Amino acid sequence: MKIKNICCIGAGYVGGPTMTVIADKCPDLQIDVVDLNEKRIEDWNNNDFTKLPIYEPGLADIVKRRRGKNLHFSNLIKEKIENADLVFISVNTPTKKKGVGAGKASDLKWVEACARQVAEFSKGHTIVVEKSTLPVRTAEVIKSILFASYNLNEDKETEKTFDVLSNPEFLSEGTAIKDLENPDRVLIGGEKEEAIEALCSVYRCWVPEEKILKTNIWSSELAKLTANAFLAQRISSINSISALCEATGADIREVSRAIGSDTRIGSKFLVSGPGFGGSCFKKDILNLVYLSNHFGLPEVANFWESVVELNKWNQKRISELIVKKLYGSVSGKKISILGFAFKANTNDTRESAAINICKDLLEEGAILYIHDPKVESNQIAKDLNLEPLKESFTEHESLRNSEIGNWYFANSIRESLTGADAVILLTEWDEYTCIDWREASNLMRKPSWIFDSRSILNPEKIKASCLNFWRIGDGSIN
Numbered sequence: 001m002k003i004k005n006i007c008c009i010g011a012g013y014v015g016g017p018t019m020t021v022i023a024d025k026c027p028d029l030q031i032d033v034v035d036l037n038e039k040r041i042e043d044w045n046n047n048d049f050t051k052l053p054i055y056e057p058g059l060a061d062i063v064k065r066r067r068g069k070n071l072h073f074s075n076l077i078k079e080k081i082e083n084a085d086l087v088f089i090s091v092n093t094p095t096k097k098k099g100v101g102a103g104k105a106s107d108l109k110w111v112e113a114c115a116r117q118v119a120e121f122s123k124g125h126t127i128v129v130e131k132s133t134l135p136v137r138t139a140e141v142i143k144s145i146l147f148a149s150y151n152l153n154e155d156k157e158t159e160k161t162f163d164v165l166s167n168p169e170f171l172s173e174g175t176a177i178k179d180l181e182n183p184d185r186v187l188i189g190g191e192k193e194e195a196i197e198a199l200c201s202v203y204r205c206w207v208p209e210e211k212i213l214k215t216n217i218w219s220s221e222l223a224k225l226t227a228n229a230f231l232a233q234r235i236s237s238i239n240s241i242s243a244l245c246e247a248t249g250a251d252i253r254e255v256s257r258a259i260g261s262d263t264r265i266g267s268k269f270l271v272s273g274p275g276f277g278g279s280c281f282k283k284d285i286l287n288l289v290y291l292s293n294h295f296g297l298p299e300v301a302n303f304w305e306s307v308v309e310l311n312k313w314n315q316k317r318i319s320e321l322i323v324k325k326l327y328g329s330v331s332g333k334k335i336s337i338l339g340f341a342f343k344a345n346t347n348d349t350r351e352s353a354a355i356n357i358c359k360d361l362l363e364e365g366a367i368l369y370i371h372d373p374k375v376e377s378n379q380i381a382k383d384l385n386l387e388p389l390k391e392s393f394t395e396h397e398s399l400r401n402s403e404i405g406n407w408y409f410a411n412s413i414r415e416s417l418t419g420a421d422a423v424i425l426l427t428e429w430d431e432y433t434c435i436d437w438r439e440a441s442n443l444m445r446k447p448s449w450i451f452d453s454r455s456i457l458n459p460e461k462i463k464a465s466c467l468n469f470w471r472i473g474d475g476s477i478n
């Protein structure tokens with residue numbers, strides 16, 4: 001089972017960067033990334049490397065180096081599957097919106113479609129690898145579709161055979177290239193040693209042997225869901241204590257440092273914030289909740305569901321306290337929103353806490369000036385389900401009397417701050433740490449408020465600039 005040609009179905013946040021790094025580390029392999037979405041593929045093939053469909057630090061340089069050599073992006077799904085020894089399935093697995101399991105179970109229709117495509121187009125022996133995050137026992141579904149296709153084939157010459165492996169991805173957005181180049185571990189679950197070994201040989205090009213973990217296929221599928229659930233649980237835990245800090249005079253940064261120094265607890269994922277976002281945590285926990293209920297374990301399901309509930313509550317808590325501090329009303333007030341992405345160094349807004357917090361403030365009649373260094377205006381409009389104002393507020397003083405919430409896409413931090421009653425920092429972009437608060441204070445309407453939901457601003461400098469200040473989990477100042 002020597003691997004020469006790899007096809008990855010799905011050119012998204014996982015498929016694109018993962019295959020780019022494999023192409024870079026394994027120059028002898030040919031890697032084809034295919035997708036149904038023509039625009040996405042067009043963007044991956046853009047000669048302006050700042051216009052790739054995904055922003056990840058370091059990604060553009062590697063794509064520049066490998067594209068057209070051993071890394072190719074196309075819509076040629078049939079041809080590339082036919083040619084592949086190994087197919088990664090790296091398609092979206094969102095929460096089901098309708099029918100049985102709606103709101104919790106993963107929608108596997110894209111994964112099923114991939115299995116059918118591989119069953120139809122593949123030739124000879126193909127190793128099919130689950131890269132998407134999937135419910136435990138999905139490999140069973142994939143196998144049954146694949147095996148149904150080769151049972152019909154009696155001609156030995158053109159016989160199709162398959163192995164199915166699970167190889168979940170643990171990269172984080174914003175640090176995807178670093179995570180892929182130096183992973184904590186690579187997890188491979190499977191049944192047949194030969195197939196596992198073939199996939200190991202790809203990773204061995206750059207990952208030390210001791211970091212490649214082999215398990216049975218069900219453990220691998222479940223380990224991915226569990227890793228995300230544990231990480232998200234830490235965030236909900238620290239955010240719950242953050243609220244208690246605000247009520248008692250404690251400081252969440254000090255509490256985090258104190259508990260994180262215990263090597264049994266560890267210091268990572270203890271940064272309190274507006275609540276976890278991103279495409280994975282909520283969906284994967286809800287999937288775990290669905291599976292637990294399905295297997296007759298409602299107590300387990302309730303335990304994990306509370307992690308998502310607390311996250312929702314935390315976002316609501318922040319929008320409510322902002323309204324309260326602004327004298328009980330934000331109607332007609334200009335509010336600067338700094339950051340819309342779900343975390344820094346990505347243009348991804350999926351499940352961003354900014355979406356719910358902005359919606360709450362719009363509902364209260366605020367005029368939001370939203371700034372983000374990487375997120376585009378049309379994405380924000382889609383997320384808020386509201387088109388932006390075409391002209392800036394200064395030409396629309398009458399908006400101050402409007403009861404209806406509106407938003408404007410701020411092209412600069414300065415534009416967002418000018419005349420604002422409050423600044424709400426929602427994403428921890430580096431450039432927000434360099435704001436000159438004296439200058440900002442002169443630009444804003446008095447009395448002005450700064451809300452730091454990420455705890456990245458310097459309280460002394462802000463307070464010295466005659467600005468009111470709130471930051472998450474700080475009981476000493478709130």
Ligand code: NAD
Nearest residue numbers: 010011012013014035036037091092093110113132133169
């Ligand atoms: P994504 O939505 O960015 O990309 C998925 C792509 O698959 C889309 O471009 C879509 O057009 C394409 N696609 C869907 N069905 C197809 C088909 N039948 N044929 C060809 N193309 C098809 O999703 P993503 O963020 O890359 O996530 C993919 C999987 O990886 C999910 O299961 C997710 O849970 C998991 N994951 C994501 C991350 C992350 O940080 N985003 C990290 C680890 C794991």
Ligand code: UDX
Nearest residue numbers: 169170171172173269270271273276277278280342343
């Ligand atoms: C996550 C997992 O970390 C990754 O292993 C998995 O493959 C995909 O899902 P991602 O969602 O890209 O990655 O980013 P992550 O760094 O985990 O952050 C998720 C959310 O939690 C962000 O909104 C982030 O701001 C928030 N977060 C993270 C905190 O609020 N506090 C922390 O201490 C860490």
